[in-house]
Amino acid sequence: MTHAEKPVDDLTPEEAAEELAALSAEIARHDKLYHGKDAPEISDADYDALRQRNAAIEAHFPELVREDSPSLKVGAEPAGAFTPVRHSRPMLSLDNVFSDADVTDFVQSVRRFLSLKPNDELVFTAEPKIDGLSMSLRYVDGELVTAATRGDGTTGENVTANIRTISEIPNRIKDAPDVLEVRGEVYMAREDFMALNERMAESGRVFANPRNAAAGSLRQIDSNVTKTRPLRFFAYAWGETSEPLGETQFEAVARLGKWGFPVNPLMERCRSLDEMVAHYRAIEAGRADLPYDIDGVVYKVDDLALQERLGFRSRSPRWATAHKFPAEKAMTELDAIDIQVGRTGALTPVARLKPVTVGGVVVTNATLHNEDYIKGIGIRSDGHDIRVGDTVIVQRAGDVIPQILDILPEKRPKAAQPYVFPDICPACGSHAVREEGEAVRRCTGGLVCPAQAVERIRHFVSRNALDIEGLGEKQIEFFYNHSDANFSIRTPADIFTLEERQKSSLAKLENVDGFGAVSVKKLYAAIDARREVEHSRFLFALGIRHIGETNAKRLARHFLSFEALRIAASEAKMPQGKGDPGSAGWQEIVGVNGIGAVVAEALVEFFAEAQNIRAVDDLLGQMKPRDEEAPQAVSSPVAGKTVVFTGSLEKMSRDEAKAMAERLGAKVAGSVSKKTDLVVAGPGAGSKLKQASELGIEVIDEDQWFERVGR
Template sequence: MSETKAVADLGEDEARAELARLAKAISAADKAYHRADAPEISDAEYDALKVRNAAIEARFPHLKRPDSPSERVGAAPVEGFGKVRHEMPMLSLSNAFDAADVEDFVAGIRRYLNLGPEAPLAFTAEPKIDGLSLSLRYEKGRLVRAATRGDGEVGEDVTANARTIGDIPAKLSGAPDLLEVRGEVYMSHADFAALNERQERAGGKTFANPRNAAAGSLRQLDPEITRARPLRFFAYGWGALSEPLADTQSGAIERLSALGFPANPLTRRCDRLDEMLALYREVEQRRATLGYDIDGVVYKIDDLALQARLGFRSTTPRWALAHKFPAELAWTRLEGIDIQVGRTGALSPVARLTPVTVGGVVVSNATLHNEDYIAGRDARGNPIREGKDIRVGDWVQVYRAGDVIPKVADVDLSKRPADAQPYQFPEKCPECGSDAVREPGDAVRRCSGGLICPAQAVERLKHFVSRAAFDIEGLGAKQVESFWRDGWIREPADIFTLEERYGPGQPRQLRNREGWGEKSAANLFAAIRECRRIPLRRLIFALGIRHVGEAAAGLLARHYGTWGAFEAAMTHARIDEGPEWDDLLSIDGVGAVMATSLITAFHQEAERASIDRLVALLEVEEAETRAPATSPVAGKTVVFTGTLEKMTRAEAKARAEALGAKVSGSVSAKTDLLVAGPGAGSKAKKAAELGIETIDEDAWLRLIEGA
């Protein structure tokens, strides 16, 4: 069964459940890869997750989750190094897996820029190095700081270690006063083999692959260890600059090469789509002989002025694409099916497999999505996998697709045991025995036990301390489970009273607990105290309200600004009526489903009481604003309507948001400005009735000119 066919067979409810699973799996894989330098899946398998997520979002754009993996980059930095906030975020890239994806990418850029099919549009293409992203900041020609990607916003200060890498110049001649060079630290195959041989002889740790070796070497607390490791560097881009390097991507890379930074010799300028694909095939054929790991080819718009017009999505640039090499498949036996209960009560079936090696990694678990997927149908009853159900004992095809749980892709009926029985999905929660109910229109069955279900309570606490939420150092999933089991924490507020209940001077003390000591206990209490001050967006996300992910939490935080304003709005809001409801729906990216979930959470007595107990112990920061100080539209709510003739609607929206405006899809009393093109209808009429300033596209362009 092909990936395309599987997505095409998904019903809306099944797609919603699948997007939820993908969001969780990719988040865990990000943390393992970026934070622990110990990826549990290969790049190809990770990409299989990402491409499935993107395909489902493309088919069901209205189901895109606020915590979609397309809204995230990397994982939070680990402790041990100083933290560095990137002046310009280090973003990831959108992925393509076949020629059709690349063709769609090019066509999408032409549409966004309103370029015809014959208009010239050049790209640079370069191998995608499988290493560790690094940012190098030079001031007046001197290397002053080196930082890893981290979560894209904040990385780790590895300056001392970067200075030991021979490919990285300590001083530059003729460089801009401020130059931030970005590239990839990697290790060649020959150096990797030699390092592992030395490590083995010395009885030290050997590395699974060159990427792990490079990442582990760069992040040594002792720079002398890094110096002894054979690390290399390729430059592929830049961040903050005091002056432009060139007018084109290819020219800028040539300038970096002239300054002394190694650039990949296979980088090439391509004027047509067929040239891009030809280079991809050439690089793929030469992959085994390059002497270092790559996992695809990156295409970038060559004209930097066009890059600026295209701008960025939340976590990826619109002007770049990674064309990845394909993933691998394997067949194995399905030994059993377990049911896991998530924080929203969803019952998720997991396949237990006879261990099999896929792409060099041993796989023993796989996702089975939901009961319809097991039965061989979508949520509407249409057949998938040609209607073949999945039974214990079956011979199944898998590819690793995120976290440690790959995907079961197909079934070989010719090897089905004669006594194999259809799987009966449970109608009771395996954790608390409550009814497991499947509501009309929902693809998943959910435990009705709510907070009395220990699985839901524990999973919500795990979410609360997760990377994008409170991210409390020393308090992870394992510690949460242990504290819950012994009754030390039952809700988020309990975390912030741990020290007064189990700190020094108390009858029972954390430092006396198995696995803890005086230092580790003190470190945890200090980390908890530090996290009492929390940005609004992180707090909203941490609450674990269904349908409210990282991106949505950011939207809500920027819209309301403070916890007080947000809390008051949710308190007074009523579903489907009133000004608070209308204001909530005016946020671009917030729909009725999410709004209903938010209001419901704040109006449930037990949940609201839990939130109030938590917030009473916190200091919530106001939402950050990144609008330029001179922006004429910063903080204003702008609505676009009608046909824009000099830029696409998408470009206009992206430009407005980059200048600090809030772009809404509807006109209300809170709208500050309506930009109306030809064909403006009801929105223009409503704006006139409300006395809202209305301008045309030319006036809009004059307003933002130079901003």
């Protein structure tokens, strides 16, 4: 996985896009292991740092945000062993911060969004972040009717029978609202966990930590097994309610406590940033003495009216964050350096380590990021390179495999030699080049390199692309490497001709080990089911650089049909220098909200390549991208209109203004074009205001905006 330690500000767009793609895939894998199988391979600190790096890159390159970005998703899909339950209100995750400076940034971002003055009071609650399993308990007329895990945030697993075995969770509550969803964390105390493992050791199976023990106990098919497990519960939030629980977070949680739900006694109100950090330090200092595991402190805006104004991002609330505890380190020896070739041809060095335990997990591999990192250029303060045989410091806080944080030069063997980074691709033998200004060396054999070809097909059929069930990694490698042309899949279009080619083959796929008649029939059916897919899925599946799921959906919503997008991209002319705005088609593409010049250039260049056009034509001969539906009208004066905000806004922040416009059914664009319907201009408006005047587009100020939308 390419996960450069290079500062985000120094990344090129290509490096950023590659790293985001790798981060997205790895975080999704860990989500499935953690939330779906209760079998994490990395610690919370590792996982948090993956997300932190992803968020930092997305903040610096907003045009590169992928549709499969971890910032847009919560948890993992529910397992099939339990009946699915759709949450009435999504169960979102929390963004994480890792330093006092990050907490300052969080508080300032909240104040900016709310347009608060320096002297305006802003109160937060602070409470321990329990390391357990998120749970939603639904009560109707005071009776517990459903208990569901978080799942993917939208749909969870029905574990009601198992939840009823936890004595701390009431089956009935008095004087409750008609509908009440109580949300919190199921956990297992450390002493109970140790006792459970002692009992289970006789069977040869023990749990890795209390969190896994709690999750595994709660997911027992037989609730009688769950009943024997010492599970506990803390309530800290709520979902759907038929009446308000209070005016503040603190009051609402206290009300949950009065109904008999356990609430954490360490929750406090903090009236300043200093109080928030001080409470974090106090909880951190007493962490070892708590009877349960925690991995940080959660801060929430106390005023529920302000929470409502702040609203949510894709996967997390703007009004809350988790201040996580630091990662862990260890020392070991570097045995070897291997080179892996990624989907885009990037050569990534991976360290092979003498096994070492870091935070309870045995580590044998670590990322070395890129050849500059190995040379020690601009990475470590002492400037030493990394050599095989070195004693290294490993930190489990940022990669699918941990990272080498530093070396101990005094322990270096005298015979250790500088590592020479290869200029030949180990997968195909093609020349590997490093372009000026880039940290990554890439294989030039894109059309012949098996490492890239298999990954391109794997991406094409992946869940968030065409989602063809039955074409997993092993099957793709089988078809790609097969010598018989009637079995071979070398390009995405070959997938759709497989069944027809098999009809004329003497060697039948159903006779191959690992397939069989039933699985082959299902595979063909799955392929046929994808002969017509959403425009956005098709666009994402093409694997165009910088066009992830988010950007694919943005473009699809704007152009509605793939053909319209293709024509616009094919005819667009990029700017040829300072002062050249580019063609109208170019302006239309960069005018799509969230699409910048980097993404537009990648799209235009893709459709300028003859081999790409042939590949797309081959695909269109076998399948059809379905046109997007025009957005349904929302009853408001600005519904369906394209709005641009420019200049300073005095009554609300720019983010809040955009959020309001989108709630009212408007499209918010980042630049002015002929398709713009309305420009809202505040003080300091510049070129956008001038362009709007030249195009004869209606311009109003902030007060007129509020009058227009009736606020």
